[in-house]
Amino acid sequence: MDDVITAAVLRVVESMQENFGEPLTIDDMARTAMFSKFHFSRVFQRVTGLSPGRFLSAVRLREAKRLLTSTTLTVTDISHRVGYSSVGTFSSRFTGSVGLSPSRYRRLDSLTPPDRTGAPAAAATIVRGHISSPLADRPVFAGLFPDSILEGWPVRYTVIPRPGPYVLEDVPEGRWHLIAQSAAAGLEDAIDLPARGDESLCIGRHGPITVQPGAGRTAVTDLELRPMSVLDPPVLLALREVVAAELARV
Numbered sequence: 001m002d003d004v005i006t007a008a009v010l011r012v013v014e015s016m017q018e019n020f021g022e023p024l025t026i027d028d029m030a031r032t033a034m035f036s037k038f039h040f041s042r043v044f045q046r047v048t049g050l051s052p053g054r055f056l057s058a059v060r061l062r063e064a065k066r067l068l069t070s071t072t073l074t075v076t077d078i079s080h081r082v083g084y085s086s087v088g089t090f091s092s093r094f095t096g097s098v099g100l101s102p103s104r105y106r107r108l109d110s111l112t113p114p115d116r117t118g119a120p121a122a123a124a125t126i127v128r129g130h131i132s133s134p135l136a137d138r139p140v141f142a143g144l145f146p147d148s149i150l151e152g153w154p155v156r157y158t159v160i161p162r163p164g165p166y167v168l169e170d171v172p173e174g175r176w177h178l179i180a181q182s183a184a185a186g187l188e189d190a191i192d193l194p195a196r197g198d199e200s201l202c203i204g205r206h207g208p209i210t211v212q213p214g215a216g217r218t219a220v221t222d223l224e225l226r227p228m229s230v231l232d233p234p235v236l237l238a239l240r241e242v243v244a245a246e247l248a249r250v
Contacts, residue, residue: 013048050147127167130164156168179203
């Protein structure tokens with residue numbers, strides 16, 4: 001990828017991280033990138049996988065996660081600090097993205113996945129493959145998401161105790177992004193990660209994977225995880241809780 005474009009997007013992401021509480025607009029970001037507004041939006045999406053507005057929202061919610069676990073600020077104060085004028089809007093977006101309300105996330109409550117039980121489709125699709133990672137001793141989460149960001153509940157997911165084979169069964173029709181990420185080493189590591197930009201974790205993406213009605217096939221997708229960078233969209237889903245719940249069942 002063009003170094004000039006990457007450097008421009010990096011400037012914008014760093015500006016987001018420094019000014020997430022301010023009302024940043026696309027025009028502001030384009031000026032930071034030194035591109036026209038329309039060209040900037042295209043290249044930002046190409047580099048990060050998300051629109052500038054979606055990426056900024058993720059940065060704000062990641063900061064909210066950090067503040068909830070490392071300060072005693074009220075939910076209202078945190079919502080204002082991360083750029084929301086309405087605490088109701090903040091709480092709704094946080095819950096939808098993380099899987100827990102702000103107050104439950106602060107208490108580190110366990111997640112309750114949505115009920116996806118029921119008879120599988122007559123010709124269900126399976127996504128399977130092998131995940132490799134530099135962090136050979138860490139559990140790995142793998143899930144299928146509508147977009148290339150770990151946000152909201154995946155349509156299917158699994159947690160494996162270490163890099164290796166994975167299987168996602170009964171995948172519904174649609175266009176899905178396969179995202180896999182290594183789990184944090186411990187609670188303190190997981191809480192502190194947002195402030196460090198998640199560089200100590202590894203991630204891999206593939207997609208979109210298109211599943212047709214009644215496809216009844218097996219999609220083989222191998223993933224090689226790499227260290228996360230500042231250009232990767234922030235992780236919003238409460239992976240620590242998901243991984244802990246899944247490993248407890250083993």
